[in-house]
Amino acid sequence: MADLPERVEIAEEGPREGFQIEPGPIPTADKVALIDALSATGLRHIQVCSFVNPKLVPGWADAEAVAAGFSPRGGVRYAALWFNENGLKRALAFRDRLSITGSVSLSASDAFSVKNLNRDHAANLDAMRRMTAVHKAAGVPVTRVGVMAAFGCNYQGDILPEQVVRTVADGLAVAQEAGETIADVSLADTMGWATPTRIERGVGAVRERWPHLRIGLHLHDTRGLAVANAHAGLRLGVDRFDSTVGGLGGCPFAGQKGAAGNICTEELVLLCEEMGVRTGVDLDALIEVGRMAERIVGHALPSELLRAGSLDAFRRKQAA
Amino acid sequence: MADLPERVEIAEEGPREGFQIEPGPIPTADKVALIDALSATGLRHIQVCSFVNPKLVPGWADAEAVAAGFSPRGGVRYAALWFNENGLKRALAFRDRLSITGSVSLSASDAFSVKNLNRDHAANLDAMRRMTAVHKAAGVPVTRVGVMAAFGCNYQGDILPEQVVRTVADGLAVAQEAGETIADVSLADTMGWATPTRIERGVGAVRERWPHLRIGLHLHDTRGLAVANAHAGLRLGVDRFDSTVGGLGGCPFAGQKGAAGNICTEELVLLCEEMGVRTGVDLDALIEVGRMAERIVGHALPSELLRAGSLDAFRRKQAA
Structure with a gap:
């Protein structure tokens, strides 16, 4: 237990990683609303979009609209993804809003x-x-x-x-x-x-x-071990994790149709906070954003916490 | 890593714990088929039924039929659950088949x-x-x-x-x-x-x-931490775990409708075997039984492995 870091930095990748794998187009306004809701939970790093070829990744045809649409919150770093010079150029157009x-x-x-x-x-x-x-x-x-x-x-x-x-x-x-x-x-x-x-x-x-x-x-x-793996990392003092709210995303690789995506941000936050590792995130607010993400994609997400609720919610009931 | 046990004993509780929470009645033949399929995977401890009041737990009105119906396999201990003298009496009628x-x-x-x-x-x-x-x-x-x-x-x-x-x-x-x-x-x-x-x-x-x-x-x-908790137990040398195939079951307690049930047997087996802790279980066979459990209950179960498949399945593809 002595090796656990005092605090961890969580990079939320749900908006970027989560929506590109959904079959239907996600309205730009929903993407923006999710980003703004995430930034109100205490998360300090949010990856908002992917500047990729819209012919290859139609789900990110609105990358510019999303990058222009969210409401920057002080203290939050907003990031994006690109793979080539053209993508970088598109990202640089938002240099005042994105951390490049x-x-x-x-x-x-x-x-x-x-x-x-x-x-x-x-x-x-x-x-x-x-x-x-x-x-x-x-x-x-x-x-x-x-x-x-x-x-x-x-x-x-x-x-x-x-x-x-x-x-x-x-x-x-x-x-x-x-x-x-x-x-x-x-x-x-x-x-x-x-x-x-x-x-x-x-x-x-x-x-x-x-x-x-x-x-x-x-x-x-993918195989249910992500939280155990995060804990193994924490024990070694790892203090930076990527994750996605609700477990948005998936695994587009061979033979894994329907497989789970990234580690859920909520479960990572629960793991950390309940062991005394600070995340700066309001878990109950984050769970509400996870439920919002489920409404946006129109199906249940892998996060078990979205159904069970936080422990603090139960602690408050007893204190009341 | 030095603290991990050499082998663990897994008590499979899917048949007993899993079916009592399902809304519809599960046919006795399906329960028996699941038990027999589980006993062919290498699991050595299987809890098959619950001798409880059928008025309180209608899903176990067929406890006797299940206890009489499965095909005992050598080396496998079959167990049951009861809460009072009447339940014990009913279990003792199967003393030759159940470990009491x-x-x-x-x-x-x-x-x-x-x-x-x-x-x-x-x-x-x-x-x-x-x-x-x-x-x-x-x-x-x-x-x-x-x-x-x-x-x-x-x-x-x-x-x-x-x-x-x-x-x-x-x-x-x-x-x-x-x-x-x-x-x-x-x-x-x-x-x-x-x-x-x-x-x-x-x-x-x-x-x-x-x-x-x-x-x-x-x-x-319930909150996605079961595998991490199992790993924490393994590190302390804990070598006995209960689990349910596919993650059958749920949490009938306040405010947790839809919450996950027990730790999935498949994910527990994967965790152990991939770290060199022997379980005696054929994971690919167990994954097939998990898929069978999903067909029996008629809905997806929480186990991520059922969708992703084992790592050995991929290793075999590369070797082929």
Whole structure:
């Protein structure tokens, strides 16, 4: 218990990650309303949209409208996602509203790179060198290395900690060549292969090699272990997590139709707060936003907390 | 990682716990088919039915038919549940097919006792003394103390480890007065209040006081933390867990309509096996039984694994 961090930073990715996977179009006004509701819960990091090709991801054809539509709240960082120069340009148009930083995004699984991006690790490194130059030219700092499939891969199987370390090293080298300084590494369990033991080994290996880097976890609940994996991370002092309200999102990868998406923000907040790790989030307000997300997508979301309610709600009843 | 047990014993409670909460009657043949399918997965402990008043629990009006109907498999212990002398008598009629042992069942929350059993802790202790005498008279050994609401209660709020220790002590005293020897203590998170920290403290307090007792955990996934709580138990060497296939069951207690039931057996097996803790269970076979359970109840069950599939299934694809 002694290893738990005092507080954690939660990056809410529900608006961005959650809506692109829904079959029907989500009205822009609903996306904006969700972002504004999230920003009122105490969350300080919200990823609001994806500047991607609307032909490939029709759900984000309204990225500009969403980026222009939300009401910025003081103290909250709003982020977005892009994959190429055009996407970055579109994001930069909202520089006054969005926090724009670049990352070097790699995969610990070569097979996943090929399936997901249609290029192998070497080609992906080249692409990241070009993208880093683009960021640099635009005056956008590149501060993070992201490693997808860091704990296992549907196309390649188990991923060893050494593969994660090699991938991080490659990402750091790309940044260094460009004179950029990486502060954060994000390890993503893209397809739900992590277990608490794998988290311990993967995080441990990266931390041993680069003790000064801040490690974040991007967890998916594909097989129901996301909260246990988050706890394993917390025990190692990991204090940065991505999550989605209600568990919005899913897993678009082979053979996993209907599988769960990211770890639910509510369950992550409950886990932390009930163990004395501060999140800054009002859980009851967040649960209401989760229920709002369910109304927006028109179906139940994976979060069990949306049905059960917080423990504080019961504590208040007894105190009353 | 060093604290993980080498193997765990899983008591499958899906047939008993899962069907009593379903609104429609489940055909006896389906119940029997599920039990027989479960016994083919490698599970060694299966709770098959509840000998309760059919007027109070209509879903178990067919307890005798189920107890008579399944096909016993060598090496598998089949258990049942009862709450009074009449229930025990009905169970004893199947002594050749069922493993019959008694337990002293208490609640760490007085308020829960009153709400759930309509008697306070003192009255419940009296009832347990009478029931222990009934077991003894029938030649049924009383081997376990069960503690409900061991980590928190919807009606009473937080439960401290000291309350759990007091409750276990009361249960042990009831058994001792009757000359019975308790080997197992089961701590139940009846309403989903546990966190990994509370598991560590509760299990730790009981183990410190009674190092020779085997501690089991009965976890509910009411708020999505069940797998993390199981992992916290495993780290302390806990090697006995109750669970239900698919996450069958629910939470009939105040304000939690639609809340999840017990920890899913599949997710517990995945957690254990992927960390090198043996369960003896064939996970892919168990996932198929989970899908069968979904067909029987006619709706999706909480288990994420039913949709995502095991990791071994993907490993085999790559090996092929």
